[in-house]
Amino acid sequence: MEQSGDVGGQWLYDPGTDGRVPSSVYACLRLLSPREAMGFSDFEFLPRAGAGRDPRRFPGHREVHSYLRDFCHAFGLMDAVRLNTRVLRVAIADPTSAATRQWAVRSVRRLGGTEDDAREEEEVFDAVVVATGQYSQPMLPSGIEGMAEWRLRQLHSHSYRTPEPFRGEAVVVVGCRDSGKDIALDLCRVAREVHLAASSEAAAPTPAVSKMLANHGDVLRLHPRVRRLHADGRVWFEDGSSVVADTVIYCTGYGYSFPFLDTGGAVTVGDGDCVVGPLFEHVFPPSLAPSLSFVGVPRKVLLPWFFEAQARWVAQALSGRRALPPEAEMLRAVEEHFRAREAAGEPRKHTHHYIGGIDYGDLTPMEDWKKELVLSSMASMSDDLETFRDRADDSENVRKGVRRWRGGLAAQAQDKTVAAAAEVEGDWQAMAKKERNSSTELNCTSSSISEGMFNVLTSHLN
Secondary structure, three states: OOOOOOOOHHHOOOOOOOOOOOOOOOOOOEOOOOHHHOOEOOEOOOOOOOOOOOOOOOOEHHHHHHHHHHHHHHOOHHHHOOOOEEEEEEEEOOOOOOOOOOEEEEEEEEOOOOOOOEEEEEEEEOOEEEOOOOOOEEOOOOOOEOOOOOOOEEEEHHHOOOOHHHOOOEEEEEOOOHHHHHHHHHHOOOOOEEEEEOOOOOOOOOHHHHHHHHHOOOOEEEEOOEEEEOOOOEEEEOOOOEEEOOEEEEOOOEEOOOOOEEOOOOOEEEOOOOEEEOOEOOOEOOOOOOOEEEOOOOEOOOOOHHHHHHHHHHHHHHHOOOOOOOHHHHHHHHHHHHHHHHHOOOOHHHOOEOOOOOOOOOOOOOOHHHHHHHHHHHHHHHHOOOOHHHOOOOOHHHHHHHHHHHHOHHHHHHHHHHHHHHHHHHHHHHHHHHHHHOOOOOOOOHHHHHHHHHHHHHHHHO
């Protein structure tokens, strides 16, 4: 069940900025990880020819969306996806029956172009997987005084799309992580002044930020944390300095939120919306497993490899091919995880950050050349944020790996699969148009479309 009108999740760019838009993608966004390491194990993120495609190693967000569409059509997944469907409530259907636990799911499906033209229904399912992502619930800083009295424009990066609305302005960007630096650079093209403020105590520039300041010193300034906003438009920083600003943009991250999920307290979101729990290995609530699971909670992990591994584990647990430990053992593992991270000095709000030491199952380990490429890309990004995506300084090991990746038999078979899927989609669109033009109804069941897709794909692959 997908609330948007297409697959893609965060990668489905929406120019709208109101609170109902789930995506947080801004127009200039490009990947931070190389595409060679960003594909599913059975469907590599290969460059594709065609109008609107982006063959670069670090493509823009539209290319990621196109890849996800290719994936869905190549495997016939669209028959199992309900678009324009927003989940209103998920709750245990019969709380008195733990032995045969099922879930009542109430949803509303938009049938036309407006919210008024919608149909609400409730269904019962044997299992629910919560995979709603982690970049839709903006978090605002709590330590800045005067935010409520600020009379000028304030927004979270969730609502940032293009720099044009800020032309000629003085803008304070709060937060020096990836989105903060990206947006600050984007704003430098049109804004009068851009003030990049740290969201923590430290404000020492990294090599990448130092180069940003050197390249855009006529517009860009670095500051320590914002201490206070004044109603007259002045922004004060921790070091006592201040600037007069027109807009403040908070690039301060996102929290977890599952407003549709009712577990009777078995799963909660706490620590400033930063921790979901208890979750065994960040996937299964011990008291409700395996009928309820979460895919996509961990942060700062390699995507989509990590989430694919989670999804495989969920599928194995639901099909009975892989057993979960007893509830008490899972709870004990969760508590041990908390204690270990606390002993290591990790704040509790970072519970789902930098997850290591978890074996989710049978995914093939990443090839050495891909690991090398990821690490070298990270090093280049730390050195120069503006140029690292377009460098061409691969080692011989990486160059050989890329050649095999692009020209191997698996890549050739995938090319045929994508071409066949595109042909099937085009055929069905043409049939639908022909039927509409003749004022007759196209009456095809999902099963017949799946069968047609299967037959055409098989013929192309053979």
